[in-house]
Amino acid sequence: MFTNKFLFRTSYQLSLLSLGLFLFSCEKNETQVQPYNNGVLIFNAGNFFDNNGTLSLFDRDTKTVTTDIFLKENNRSLAGGLTGYSEVDGKGIILVDNSTDGKDAIEIVDAKTFKSIASIKGEVDNPRQVVRVSTNKAYITCWDTFNTDYSYKFGFIAVLDLTTNKITKKIPVDNGAESIVVIGTNAYVGNVGSQRTIKVVDTQKDEVVSSIEVGANPSNFVLDASNKIWMIVGKQIVLFNPTTKSIEKTFSSGSDIKKSPSNLSISNDKNTLYFTYNFYDATDGYKLKGQINAIEISSGVSKTFINRTFSSVNVDSKKEQIYTTLIPSYKQAGYVFRYQMNGTLIDSVKAEIAPSGFYFK
Template structure:
């Protein structure tokens, strides 16, 4: 489960945000106005602590807005923010335990609509969101993928997939869903559902290594599935699916807890807290130690990259109960700067630069 096994260890804490900078010429100051040219950080907060928050950083001013969602809306995000993505003129924030999706203006963080994800009175517990041709697709732990019209913001259908689906991705006009079964420990799921977005049905179910959590795709016809295994006798693995034939074409043991593809590189975080680079053209690790300047990150939690600049963003959860940080590296692995954000910074959404 994406970050959940860490989140369940968290306890209540006080949200007090301080700002840090790694270079004298990149001083960061606390401000109270929105940003439109940087990135957002979704901080999970503590599991069941109801303290998720949204930090915003401006490239132009080199300033951070602490919990911009709270200041823009007069209320908090809720419990355990799990995903954040920008599509068109809206930003979508998936809040797992609160079972809501906050749709906001990406320039102001002002709420446009809160979509409640419940089956009657039972929380569906949404996890991840992707977009395709005017629809948002959202996985939920109740074994469904919700289809949301991004114009009306109405849920038009729920598609039944495997148990406790985590991430999903779009490739070759299809939606691939990693079904972890993570809430049924030790009886994990081991499938990937393939959805046809036209008919909104599952057209194929692929068998993979147990506990698949991360799924992403490159531009060369490959879908990558990162399975966590059972944390004892079955190792974590990386499987590659041919998105034309929808077959698993390779599988290898692979130590990683996060995997994100940007261009021909995939950046990942190992169980030992190292950041590595996987080459999607050669299908092999090209750099097992991406950070080249000795920068130490206490507890790497999430990773992403900006394709336009080559910059790599790594979040640091620290001790999982205190405010975390985001480290920004250039494409050679040298630290450019770092900022302090909220508790358990789990996902980043990039604005224009």
């Protein structure tokens, strides 16, 4: 009788142990198996009229690309061009610009699994960039729709509450509202709509509190180590001091009057600015031509960094590498090229249609 009880107890304890190990294994695997924890998200704008924008994930180590991860995880497409993405408190916010009026959207996903949390439709027009403001709160810049003469209507900032996943307010700003950064309790908003001002928004009141003239189309904002804003104004690179509310430095982007700077980014050590310096050649079927330039901040000298035409340039501060994109056409797959910080090519991978930017995880 004792033996039977002992065997029964031992068997029972072993069963509990096995069950515990199984549950621990499941819990461990559930924690570990988060396919989008790490890597580089590639923004593929797609063809505007085909509404086929996507997000891809590039694995830095295996050098492989997982295509259209939103479709993969949710069994539906984004149904529009992709204009922006960022992450706020564990949620990924995807900006979708559909070619049909009234169908632009914000898709909110779990940033680790990319499973859909919410879709907001009919609340935004031409969404451009998204930025974290505070806990569970984000701002989204929007161009708004066009007038009949194809000029922009006044833009706005959509205030997104991530506790309810709803737009709670629209803050009127300049037309063509695009670039935005948050410093303390203020957001600084630029535009590409032929305006000459930066709008300053109090993020606690969600109101514009001042307008500062800096020059034509202030855009492509990046922050340096002192929380000062580098931006492109016209064809120049300028440093704006948000404390003094004035331009502190002005650099020439280059000497070619045909070319325009865009896609401004900054090195991890905050000592070098990189930007595409391109133009569309009317004598050769309006093909995109140009190069990537670099400006050493201490000297202000602009020079060719990569003598090849790319559509965008970004710096991966996690790996200290430079990422560029190549768009052969808006009907075929594009490519991503990686470079060392000295300009030496590392490798290239095929992306999807119109790769236009990155989010580094």
